[in-house]
Amino acid sequence: MEAPLLPHHSSDRSRPDLPDPVYWVTPRHLAGDDGVLAERIGDILSDLGWRMWPTSRHTLLYISPDGLRGAEWILAAYPFELGGLPVAWQLSARAHAASAMPEWNAYFTTGVSYEALADLLMALDAREAPDVGFEEPETVLDALSVRGWIRDVDRPRTTATDPGFSSCVSLEMLPPLIEDADPRPDLVGWQAWAEPVPGAPYLWCASFSASVPHDLVAAFASSLASPVPVPRHTVPEIAEGRLTIVRRS
8 A cells, every 4th residue: 555645536536415313333433524524623622622714715713721732623624635635624732822824734634533533632732742752653553553553564663554454554755835944855654544445445544754753643543443433424435335333223
């Protein structure tokens, strides 16, 4: 499975005509965002006490109470794509509230499981120093291995895939436009994506810049690989054959 640096052809990812009731489905990494990625994450940030401002670019900017953490819904601004999908959320952290440039950024497209993004945000909110991490990259792979994901045979120290080989988390060369305070060229950062059907459009993509603490990426990865069913009103059409409906409520 190749890293999603080049776009696939786009297609509809959801089935808005699916009726109620709610479906409880697994695996989480193929469950999609149910078309409510903005609302669910906005609710989480509001519950955490983050303030929100609409911007002149028609985006929604959330800032943590200490001013060190930021999250911005940027879909309307359509800044760039990952794997042919528009980036929807951008997370960032600063060493000081007055810093002009974030220490790191993380980017998430539409279609990503909002539960995984919510768990990442709660881990980010709980950190005393959001811009500094001391864990090793192995932390990310360990979090996935515990959930039953498989390390790549050729790159066991940098890459893991789900047992169905439809999703991957890998330490890769950064795609274009991923911003980080470290100016050195040829940096690597954690990349994640779901490709339910090989060669078909990606369901979602995520990119973490080089300085994102590994334990934060591990929080995202652990939630992404969780076996706990998630509720959905709609399921991604491209992933229907790979999803298991545990029950209908």
